[in-house]
Amino acid sequence: MVPTGTYGAWPSPIDAALAAAHSGRPDYVGVVGDEVWWTEPRPAEGGRRALVRRLPNGTGEPLLPAPWDVRSRVIEYGGQPWAGAVRPGEAGPLLVFSHFPDQRLYLHEPGGDGEPRPLTPLSATSGGLRWADPVIHADRGEVWCVLEEFTGAGPGDVRRVAAAVPLDGSAAGDRGAIRELTDDSHRFVTGPRLSPDGRRAVWLAWDHPRMPWDGTLVLTGEVTAEGPFTGIRQVAGGPEESVCQADWAPDGSLLYLSDAGDWWEPYRLRPGADEAVPLCPGRAEEFGGPLWRIGLSWFQPLADGTVAVVHGRGATSLGILDPETGELVDAPGPWTEWAPGLAADGTRVVGVAASPRSAYEVVELDTRTGRTRVIGSPHRDAVDPAYYPEPHIRTFTGPDNREIHAHIYPPHNPDRVAPDDELPPYVVWAHGGPTGNAPLVLDLGIAYFTSRGIGVAQVNYGGSTGYGRAYRNRLREQWGVVDVEDCAAVAEALAAEGTADPARLAVRGGSAGGWTAAASLATTGVYACGTIFFPVLDLDGWGSGETHDFESRYLESLIGPFEEVPGRYRERSPIEHVDGITAPFLLLQGLDDVICPPTQSERFLARTAGRGVPHAYLAFPGEGHGFRRAETVIRALEAEMALYVQVFGIDRDDVPPLELRT
Structure with missing residues (x-):
């Protein structure tokens, strides 16, 4: 017979130390070649965020030892703090990341003997220089990202632009070596995404007093070799339309998530078209969410033309959307919440998901077979x-x-x-x-x-x-x-x-x-x-x-x-x-x-x-x-x-x- 006990006085094996050890979740997942990388919380190490990877043989290891803390302070809530890229030949991958204590961008070659090298300078002005949402363009010798630059002592003395940081380290002591890709006419921007043909970029922008879930702009510009983007124009969004993500499909179409129809839904603007069309009209569910951090992603275009999407009403699922037919097929599994941070490569889609019976873990979907599996930070019943x-x-x-x-x-x-x-x-x-x-x-x-x-x-x-x-x-x-x-x-x-x-x-x-x-x-x-x-x-x-x-x-x-x-x-x-x-x-x-x-x-x-x-x-x-x-x-x-x-x-x-x- 189970003993009787008054509410609140029951003994429990779940003590505060156990709860603390499992606080936080994996985040900012990405596919780098055959590897999957993500950040993990380390409550017992001063609360730092560690960057770890899963190797092709199924084993995992940290990419950076303590005290490296992979976290950005852009808009204080941060954003995507790292980027990885595969190099041709025998050379290992490249890593660019934001280190929380000094907020500089660093370059690192995982597996090599060297320590991370700074790519950006320190600043003596207030919050200094901060970086988020990086994307490595090795062929251009640059990493594109958001630059948040404080110009005075007050919290509002700040400007934000899309910027290109040289990978050769020449900007580590020279702010002038950083190429600004946009001006600061908008108060907030996300990191630019390059079109498949390399000719155009797309990014989001918004201004006070609006928050990004109130109204944002989708902007595109022509890419130049040495200067800022040119021919910038608004292609979607507005003061009462929130767009929380925009990116390119392999065929050059522009995909974005807009709440113009009351729900954040996917839209597609084909090359040369004047008007975008909704891809899942009438479903009355969310395909996006609030942009509290720079670089969140609720969808990822796939090489075969389909799109991996996070969607749902209240709870969320991972699905594969066919833009041509509107068909949406959900991945199997027990998860009821998918974080806004999808990554994809080939036929692999990777995300972070949880359920009422499991904490957040890194999950991979194989779109060829429709099978899902946990590949990182697996939930284990403590x-x-x-x-x-x-x-x-x-x-x-x-x-x-x-x-x-x-x-x-x-x-x-x-x-x-x-x-x-x-x-x-x-x-x-x-x-x-x-x-x-x-x-x-x-x-x-x-x-x-x-x-x-x-x-x-x-x-x-x-x-x-x-x-x-x-x-x-x-x-x-x-x-x-x-x-x-x-x-x-x-x-x-x-x-x-x-x-x-x-x-x-x-x-x-x-x-x-x-x-x-x-x-x-x-x-x-x-x-x-x-x-x-x-x-x-x-x-x-x-x-x-x-x-x-x-x-x-x-x-x-x-x-x-x-x-x-x-x-x-x-x-x-x-x-x-x-x-x-x-x-x-x-x-x-x-x-x-x-x-x-x-x-x-x-x-x-x-x-x-x-x-x-x-x-x-x-x-x-x-x-x-x-x-x-x-x-x-x-x-x-x-x-x-x-x-x-x-x-x-x-x-x-x-x-x-x-x-x-x-």
Whole structure:
């Protein structure tokens, strides 16, 4: 007989150290000759990103030892940080990568005796020179990429262009040796992609105050031998049309993903044609997503004319699309989430995918046979999978009868059952962005709580991606309203139906989710406590120079133009409503965060002081926006659990106590 235990007090083999060891995921996959390369997180090595490869014989090895950290800081969220190329003859491949500490581009010959050599100079100006989305053009002796160049001390003193960096190292000490391919007439650009005939390039651009999911431009230009692109013209996109990726097909057609029809869908512009045509009209699902990082790819053209695509509504699949017929055939496998980072070569398609029973792993599809297999970062059950939660995909009804999508993870542990007369505590998780979503994947951070008897509700509130532009636009000028209402509606519905204990509901979130958590505590009265990670709390400060350039005008769509609705900025800010917060809360902050800086949290705490609200503040030196180091993830998880132990009246002594001050 399975023993009875109260919710929250169940013993679990999934401890914080195990969850921390499995935080992060493989990313930025690419095919280099017969090898597949990608980056992997190293929480135990200071949170660096390692670059690894899978050799043709099936074995894997690192391409770069510690302390090399393959990560870009362009737009702070980064982007594609490396490029590889095969050299003819006996020579091994070339690698170009961005090293996180100094943000220089380096050239390396894997397998050789030499150390990586810098290709770009250091800069003494503010954030210096940063690089992302590189593509090696060995025949031209260059690597094309995005250059982000700071021109002053402020976060907005910055320009971005497409640039060509010499592979011979001549620009390592000479900024003038870097050839700019575009001017800086647009605030943001992606890396240019060269047409099959080598004559044209295509890239995306957008400008403040729009975010890339609001409106982008697809630009093409003629390639010159020594100067910038010429004959630049707009071929797609616009102020109310978001294009998240553009690339060339082998026949010279231009392929791109546009939400002109409410969903991000593939379009094709044939050579010489005046108008593009949709390739999958009427499917009412997403083939793209928000461009939070430079160089994300939801599709890859294949040599036979078909296109590998990531698509779906909520969850996603990998499919092969025939542009001539519109036929779409999905790859087999258990995966419910494919990351936006496909790579292809010949008949191979490689991506990063996960499911509710497996963490993210590198997966290869052979388009000749239709077979899939895991080739890197394979999921291995660190504990008996019987301890994993089973998600329920649900749709709730919110204010104005609107739909709210959520993933519900009930408490689950094979070693315990709860008393018949007890309802479980639940924590509502608000994802970041807010233009993002919560994927349907195995997360040991969620399992850490569910295996102890605490349920988790991940809410894809109005404004989330994956459900079309109309759903995404629900948050326009409604941030702090729709997200808060939707999370509360899910929490209250779970309580009303007898799934959750109405007296033991909590809310948590990071970044924009931290905003939602704080605003929820201040305005709803639904939650008994909350956990707030590296949040936005004060719109006046965040929107007037405290954050980075990429999101510095984001509030114009989320709240409204400041000059038109100045009062709304204070009305929505959690810092202006601390008198409404009566529930205990935990606030966690990285001290190196330039996106949601510590000053936001510190001002919020100063306003809270002396009001008698129990709270704790944990600040982590060396951590930025999102925690990467194992010791930080462990401390944060255990502190969050300690908050619930105290507030929910849970009897357990296996987490360090959390001192709540008033």
